[in-house]
Amino acid sequence: MTPKKPKSENSIVDIAKALGISPATVSRALNNNLRISEATRARVKEMAKEMGYRHNSMASSLRNRRSNIIGLIVPRISMYFHVFFITSLQRQLQAAGYNLMICQSNDSVSVEKELANTLYSARVDALVVSLTLYTENIAHFDGFLRQGIPLVFYDRVPTRRTEAYVIKGDDYRGGLLAGNHLIQAGCQRIAYISGPLSCSIYQERTRGFVDSLAKHHIPLRQEWIYYHELTAENAWDSLRKLFEGDIIPDGLFAANDTTAIAAVAFARERGIAIPDELKIVGYSNDPRAAIITPAITSIEQYPNDMADKVAETLINALQHRHTPSPNTIGEPLICPVDLVRRMTT
Amino acid sequence: MTPKKPKSENSIVDIAKALGISPATVSRALNNNLRISEATRARVKEMAKEMGYRHNSMASSLRNRRSNIIGLIVPRISMYFHVFFITSLQRQLQAAGYNLMICQSNDSVSVEKELANTLYSARVDALVVSLTLYTENIAHFDGFLRQGIPLVFYDRVPTRRTEAYVIKGDDYRGGLLAGNHLIQAGCQRIAYISGPLSCSIYQERTRGFVDSLAKHHIPLRQEWIYYHELTAENAWDSLRKLFEGDIIPDGLFAANDTTAIAAVAFARERGIAIPDELKIVGYSNDPRAAIITPAITSIEQYPNDMADKVAETLINALQHRHTPSPNTIGEPLICPVDLVRRMTT
DNA sequence: TTGTAAGCGTTATCAT
DNA sequence: ATGATAACGCTTACAA
DSSP, X not given: XXXXXXXXXXXXXXXXXXXXXXXXXXXXHHTTOSSSOHHXXXXXXXXXXXXXXXXXXXXXXXXXXXXXXXXXXESOXXXXXXXXXXXXXXXXXXXXXOEEEEEEOTTOHHHHXXXXXXXXXTTOSEEEEOOOTTOOOOGGGHHHHHTTOOEEEESSOOSSOOXXXXXXXXXXXXXXXXXXXXXXXXXXXXXXXXXXXXXXXXXXXXXXXXXXXXXXXXXXXXXXXXXXXXXXXXXXXXXXXXXXXXXXXXXXXXXXXXXXXXXXXXXXXXXXXXXXXXXXXOSBOOHHHHHSSSOOBEEEOOXXXXXXXXXXXXXXXXXXXXXXXXXXXXXXXXXXXXXXXXXXO | OOOOOOOOSOOHHHHHHHHTSOHHHHHHHHTTOSSSOHHHHHHHHHHHHHTTOOOOHHHHHHHHTOOOEEEEEESOTTSHHHHHHHHHHHHHHHHTTOEEEEEEOTTOHHHHHHHHHHHHHTTOSEEEEOOOTTOOOOGGGHHHHHTTOOEEEESSOOSSOOSSEEEEEOHHHHHHHHHHHHHHTTOSXXXXXXXXXXXXXXXXXXXXXXXXXXXXXXXXXXXXXXXXXXXXXXXXHHHHHHTSSSSOOSEEEESSHHHXXXXXXXXXXXXXXXXXXXXXXXXXOOHHHHHSSSOOBEEEOOHHHHHHHHHXXXXXXXXXXXXXXXXXXXXXXXXXXXXXXXXXX
């Protein structure tokens, strides 16, 4: 009986044996180490191909104490803004030699916690997070900070101060722009449908919007303000209530485009003329806002630019891991937004 | 000088030392191994928490020869169908203890190849792939098959026979339904805008569509058929050509909804009445198809159901890794589709 | 129920 | 330029 070892797969040791050289040399050759002769490098690579060798990143990661994986926790990949953000971020990280592990919290705080723990154990080299609508306590990310693992929050960021990097859109200005635009378009009775105030972006949009109305001495009726998850269903509920009284709004700021789209559909069903009887501003500049009739005025957030900032921050932090320059942290980085005017205003 | 080891982080060995027991016991306790006393299990877990221990999945993966990571290569996450598919698949795999590593080929064959190699080296436990528009040679996935790593193609699958699992929508039937529906709606001059025939789904949709017209003795004019990437820009180009002659189509089958949406916009600009002068059927039942005016008739593909099938196949294959039952492979699994009628027909 | 010891595959360090 | 060796942290026969 031949003592045939079941040898599942060839390792650098096997290559070394086959070539009569040491595993260290093989490793160096495969990693294009400088001080290895061209000749052996070539021999090694050829033998590797011949033997069907594949690099084992688990072993390599264990030895190097780095996984080359970057974790991403995002509320939902179905949101337009995040899709564009992710695509751009992934391209850049890929180019820098990192893999992105994309996870969805589905706007559940408990899922977010689980994912944070999983990615923590998985030894991701860095973590990028956009929080759920309801995350107020961010203690589940503390481990990353303690271990000096780069942690970047973007878009939906913590509402309290943190040692992590923070990169966000200028939601305050977005709210301000929306309010100003509706007022300049002649609206006097402006309604507002916002997401929950536990979430940074809605806090900020609300602040900006409220400031705008105050500045122009436009009254803000509490009965015309709604805070809830910005789904089409919720939007319809709120719209029904908004339009059931005698005094009805002539302007609406919807804190996302799903809500703005629902408002357009609602107005059509009720025979409310847009923009004559009701003007609408949405948020995010979802592609749907442009194709619907009438096309919706919205706030553009430039997801690609934000992805650039995040990628830059990440790569910088990963390179200088030994000098955790805390001076670059602290102040949130704020990305510009713009109002895109269309047919609803 | 105190010989203070720089001990970066605590391992099970440290816990063992602190407790005066062996690392093996600690490992077993943390893994809830059956034959460990309740008492020590509790002691270990407490000490682990106290010492801020975190599991090292790199080490664990190396030892176990499994990463618990499943790779996914998808053309673009911006496509509605894939977003829903991914979300559903990820939820199920997460529940089964796997992490999903989502990558985008961006419809580039070379990127697809790179990603396949990266995920191969990353030692993913399985790979799920929807091919680019242009992937005809699938040799870059051969390594997975050779190593017995479960490989599942879904939606855009290889056009040639493969040993991998294949799960696809019933695109032939989708094309058939679209053709039949337009004909029953009274169309006589039907145009067709398809994706490139290098891609399985467009091959099949075309076959079904062609068969439908043949069966009903409706002529198929070659000048009314276009094959190209289904972007809005390309759609406009083709539509312009379609409507520049004397004889113009009264029906259009668009092989995706982006194209159908472009057709609606084109018709509006040209003052072509829909559905009276032109009837349109799209594909995928993109949510945009429902909100545009007029709402577009489309083919629903049930991405969640396909994700269920893929998850089931994967988990099954991963459990029986030692019995690579080849009988379950071979025949593609075909998922049903339905026509959703709206205002464009 | 717990301990001992070897090994997963790679790479950094030190030596030659 | 190359080799020998140890170690990364965990798991699992095998022993006790």
